[in-house]
Amino acid sequence: xxxGKSLILLVVAAVLTYPLVPQSSDYIIHVMTLAMVxxxxxxxxxIVPGFCGLLDLGYVGFYGIGAYTAGLLTIHYGLSFWVIVPxxxxxxxxxxxxxxxxxxRLTGDYFAIVTFGFSELxxxxxxxxxxxxxxxxxxPGIQPxxxxxxxLNDAWYFEFYDKTPNFYVVALLVGLVFxxxxxxxxxxLGRAWYAIREDPLAAASxxxxxxxxxxxxxxxxxxxxxVGGAFYARWSMFLSPDMFKFWESFLVLCMVVLxxxxxxxxxxxxxVILVSLGEVLREVLSSLGLxxxxxxxxxxxxxxxxxxxxxxxxxxxxxSSGRSNPLLIDLQKRLAARNVPKEETRDAAT
Amino acid sequence: MTPLLEVNGxxxxxxxxxxxxxxxxxxxxxxxxxLIGPNGAGKTTMFNCIAGVYKPTSGDLVFTLGGKxxxxxxxxPEKMTELxxxxxxxxxxxxxxxxxxxxxxxARHCRTTSNFFRSVLRTRFQRAEEKEIVDASMRWLDxxxxxxxxxxxxxxxxxxxxxxxxxxxxxxxEPKLLLLDxxxxxxxxxxxxxxxxxxxxxxxxGVTVMLIEHDMKLVMTICKRLVVLDHGTLIAEGGxxxxxxxxxxxEAYLGRGAAHA
Numbered sequence: 001x002x003x004g005k006s007l008i009l010l011v012v013a014a015v016l017t018y019p020l021v022p023q024s025s026d027y028i029i030h031v032m033t034l035a036m037v038x039x040x041x042x043x044x045x046x047i048v049p050g051f052c053g054l055l056d057l058g059y060v061g062f063y064g065i066g067a068y069t070a071g072l073l074t075i076h077y078g079l080s081f082w083v084i085v086p087x088x089x090x091x092x093x094x095x096x097x098x099x100x101x102x103x104x105r106l107t108g109d110y111f112a113i114v115t116f117g118f119s120e121l122x123x124x125x126x127x128x129x130x131x132x133x134x135x136x137x138x139x140p141g142i143q144p145x146x147x148x149x150x151x152l153n154d155a156w157y158f159e160f161y162d163k164t165p166n167f168y169v170v171a172l173l174v175g176l177v178f179x180x181x182x183x184x185x186x187x188x189l190g191r192a193w194y195a196i197r198e199d200p201l202a203a204a205s206x207x208x209x210x211x212x213x214x215x216x217x218x219x220x221x222x223x224x225x226x227v228g229g230a231f232y233a234r235w236s237m238f239l240s241p242d243m244f245k246f247w248e249s250f251l252v253l254c255m256v257v258l259x260x261x262x263x264x265x266x267x268x269x270x271x272v273i274l275v276s277l278g279e280v281l282r283e284v285l286s287s288l289g290l291x292x293x294x295x296x297x298x299x300x301x302x303x304x305x306x307x308x309x310x311x312x313x314x315x316x317x318x319x320s321s322g323r324s325n326p327l328l329i330d331l332q333k334r335l336a337a338r339n340v341p342k343e344e345t346r347d348a349a350t
Numbered sequence: 351m352t353p354l355l356e357v358n359g360x361x362x363x364x365x366x367x368x369x370x371x372x373x374x375x376x377x378x379x380x381x382x383x384x385l386i387g388p389n390g391a392g393k394t395t396m397f398n399c400i401a402g403v404y405k406p407t408s409g410d411l412v413f414t415l416g417g418k419x420x421x422x423x424x425x426x427p428e429k430m431t432e433l434x435x436x437x438x439x440x441x442x443x444x445x446x447x448x449x450x451x452x453x454x455x456x457a458r459h460c461r462t463t464s465n466f467f468r469s470v471l472r473t474r475f476q477r478a479e480e481k482e483i484v485d486a487s488m489r490w491l492d493x494x495x496x497x498x499x500x501x502x503x504x505x506x507x508x509x510x511x512x513x514x515x516x517x518x519x520x521x522x523x524e525p526k527l528l529l530l531d532x533x534x535x536x537x538x539x540x541x542x543x544x545x546x547x548x549x550x551x552x553x554x555x556g557v558t559v560m561l562i563e564h565d566m567k568l569v570m571t572i573c574k575r576l577v578v579l580d581h582g583t584l585i586a587e588g589g590x591x592x593x594x595x596x597x598x599x600x601e602a603y604l605g606r607g608a609a610h611a
Contacts, residue, residue, distance in 0.1 A: 180470050187469030187476070188462055188483075191448075195456045198445035204427035205401065205437055207460025207523055216466065318447055327484050328501070331451075335498060 016171060019164040029163040033235065035275040036170040037228055042255040042267035043177050044224025049253070050262035050318075051190065052217045053197035054104075055112040057249055058119030059225055062092045064126060064244035066226025070233040071139045072132070081145040085173075085230050092226025093219040100218035104211055119249055126241035138240030145169055145234045166235050173231055174268075177224055181264045184220070186322035193217055194319050197262065247296075254299065258306055260313030264321065269314055277302070352414045354379040354527055354558050355400070355435075360409035360423075362395055362582075369395040370582045372409070377527065382553060383560045384573035386593075388602055391579040393562045394440055397529050399423070400560075401437045402430035415526060432460045436525035438516040440532050440562075446505040450496060450515055453504050454487035457522035461486075487522060493555075494518040494548060510541035517548065521557070528552060530561040534568050546572055570594070578602070 019029050041063060048056040066088040073079045073087065103114045126133045133139060145166065149156035160166050184190045192213045195203035204210055233239055255274050259266025281295040306313070322328060353376035362370040370392045377383050385393050398404040400411060402425050411423040413433060422433065436457075445453050462483060468476040491497045494514040499507060507515060513533055520528055530549075534542050542565065549572055552559055563569045569576065570590040578586040578593055580602040586593050593599055 183470045183472060184466070187480075188459060188464045189466055189469050191452060191456045192459055194448060194452070195445055195459075198447055199443045201403065201427075202439065202443040202445065203456070204403075205431060205439075206457045206519065207428045207431040208456070209426070209428050220466065319449075319452060322452070325480075327480055328451075331484060331488070332501060335500060338498060 019167050026163050029167050031275065031279055033163065033167050033170050035272050036167075036174045037232055037235075038252065038255060038271035038275050039174050039268050040170075040177050040228035040231070041225055041252045042259070042271045043174075043181050043264060044221050044228065045252050046181075046256050046262065046264065046267045047184075047193070047217050047221040047224070050256055050260075050267070051185075051193035051197060052214055053261075054214065054217075055108070056115045056218075056221070057112050057246070057253070058115030058117070058122075059221070059252055060244045060246065060248040061115075061119035061122035062096060062222040062225035063229040063232070063248065064119075064122045064241075065095055065222075066092050066229025067233040067239050067244070068126060068133060068139070068229075069226065070230035071142045071239045074142050074234065075139065078143070080148065081169075081230075081234050082147075084234075085227055088226040088230035089223040092229075093223040096219040096222025097215055099222075100215040104214040104218065116246065116249075119244070119246060123241050123244055123246075126244065133241070136241060138238055140238045142233055142237045142239070144237060145231075170231055170235070173227060177227065178264065178268070182321045185264065185319060186325050189213075189216070190319065190322075194262070197318075251299070254303055257303070258313055260315035260317070262318035263313065263315040266313050266315035274299070352417075352419065353377055354414055355560075356410070356412040356414070356419075357396075357400070358410040358412060360396070360399055360406045360411065362392075362399055362404055363407040368582055370399070370406075370579075373579065373582070373584045374409075375577045375584060375587055377558060377560055378575075379526075379558050380553065380556075381558060381575060382549065382573050383558075384569045384576040384590075385560060385562045385579065386564075386566075386569055386576055387579035387585075390581075391602075392582040393579055394531060395582075396579065397437060397531055397562065400430075401435060401529060402427040413527075428460065431523050431525075434524070434526035435529065436520035436523045436527075437529035438513070438520050438531055438533060440535070442509075442512050442516060444504045444512055444515060444519075446503075448504055449500070450491065450502055450504050450507065451484070451487055451500040453515060454490055454519050454522045455483050457519045458483045458486055460523055490518045490522045491515075493521065493551070495544070510537050510544075513537065513541075513545075514548065517552075521552065521555075525557055527558045527560065530559060530563075532562055532564060534563055534565045542568060 015032065018024055041059065045056060045059045048054050069088040069091045070084045073084050099118050103111060106114060127135050145160040147158040158165065160169065192203065192208045195206060195208055196210055196213060200210055251274060255270030256267050258273060259268065259270030278295065281298050282292060285292060285294055355377040357373060357375050360370055360373045361368065373396065385396060387393050395404065399406045405424040410421055412419050413422045415434060422430065445456065462479050464476045464479050488497060488500060491500055494517055496511060496515055496518060499511065504515060517533065534545055537545060546568065549559055573590060576588065576590060576593045577584060578599050585598045585602060586596045
């Protein structure tokens with residue numbers, strides 16, 4: 001257990017220092033940045049199907065809303081990235097709540113179809129409202145992320161055209177979202193969500209207002225997706241509606257399922273696996289003379305294999321971060337100190 | 351004295367079927383009331399109406415708490431729980447992927463208030479509340495005798511223990527009225543004896559108990575008063591002895607029901 005933990009820390013440290021190595025390749029940094037964008041999306045999406053057990057096929061809609069919010073605010077108002085992130089999150093949460101409040105009464109497939117429709121609606125809006133989004137022409141000329149520290153030192157004004165600083169910005173965001181997710185998971189809020197996922201009727205009987213908590217889940221999930229979008233806009237410096245097609249939702253959903261529904265670390269792992277797989281397939285498929293679109297078939301095959309051999313994903317455990325809460329560690333000690341006679345437990349089991 | 355819960359002419363219709371027809375009875379504070387009847391008599395439907403899962407088609411449910419009476423029919427299950435009506439389920443409905451402790455912690459939901467911001471910032475208030483949640487949960491787990499299993503997975507418990515965990519979860523919502531839907535179903539004689547003791551302990555803790563049960567021996571020994579339903583109508587009400595000798599009850603259990611089937 002401890003060896004595993006230090007191994008993970010070692011890998012994280014190695015990845016974080018990689019861009020500082022003089023021989024580092026821009027391509028690898030780019031792929032890692034992309035993987036981290038998907039980590040944010042996968043963690044955010046995880047809240048709805050993972051914590052609450054609702055199939056959400058329209059997550060990319062919120063990603064798109066966040067991206068265009070950031071892009072438009074940058075172009076028209078020149079706002080700083082650090083102001084835009086919370087604004088994009090709020091806008092995402094707003095649309096999440098607006099979509100969720102009327103539709104979260106639906107269950108299962110019906111809800112999935114509504115979310116799917118929503119994401120298509122977002123793409124149609126971005127394509128057709130040319131006065132706002134320039135439609136299919138896309139939104140070029142978005143400024144890169146800047147960091148204005150002139151209040152500390154007159155020379156400290158940075159524009160992040162380079163790959164490396166962007167890498168660290170997204171790493172910071174991943175860390176922040178991860179922290180928030182862990183805190184939420186081990187709280188009254190997270191427990192209410194898990195209760196809804198496990199058994200809605202029993203959750204209601206425990207006093208959980210199901211509709212409210214689903215809407216909260218949807219709004220927070222949307223806000224995280226929008227944060228991912230805001231970074232993406234300032235990083236790629238160009239947006240177009242076809243970046244937010246349904247396919248992206250499905251890819252993020254695959255990441256969550258692959259890692260384990262409801263497990264935060266699983267979402268991270270799923271993002272790493274599928275993003276790197278995409279890059280590998282790009283090379284392999286072109287060398288085989290296959291069109292790049294055939295990678296979809298490879299993704300499909302992988303999903304089939306996962307469903308067959310690891311239907312619960314790589315990390316099936318849910319509500320696991322609570323275990324490291326000092327309260328529970330303390331409780332564990334107290335329980336051990338009680339030293340329950342073994343006969344009693346065996347009795348109850350028979 | 352006003353009854354804790356007054357069931358006043360409750361009817362429940364599902365399309366063309368009348369599951370309950372004009373049922374009236376009272377639940378008096380501090381008693382164990384048994385709700386019995388043959389299969390399909392409408393006992394669980396009655397529970398679901400009281401617990402807020404179903405909205406009665408007509409009639410009134412009046413809940414009296416601290417001298418204040420209120421009409422509660424049609425309220426949502428979470429509102430009923432908040433008010434002080436907790437229930438267990440006929441088919442065990444635990445959050446089986448979570449730990450025993452988490453199952454009970456979720457039941458503290460309606461008595462706690464921490465929201466998203468407090469949870470993320472982990473304020474002093476939130477930490478104190480979390481501690482209170484764990485302590486209260488452990489108190490109820492110890493109460494039903496599952497304290498030492500607190501960190502085990504709920505699905506790893508034996509059947510009888512799962513039933514007791516459901517009771518602990520219901521108790522953790524601090525109810526005034528506890529609805530137990532066939533608590534002894536599937537229990538062995540030893541577990542049933544422990545259940546009887548547990549129900550008496552619940553009563554001593556100041557919680558009124560209403561239970562559906564098919565184990566007649568259990569019902570006759572622990573209930574001072576019984577309500578008998580058949581085909582959605584109330585056919586008898588009274589002490590165990592009266593009810594046992596009531597010809598309508600005997601007919602419902604042995605005669606007419608068998609002939610119809």
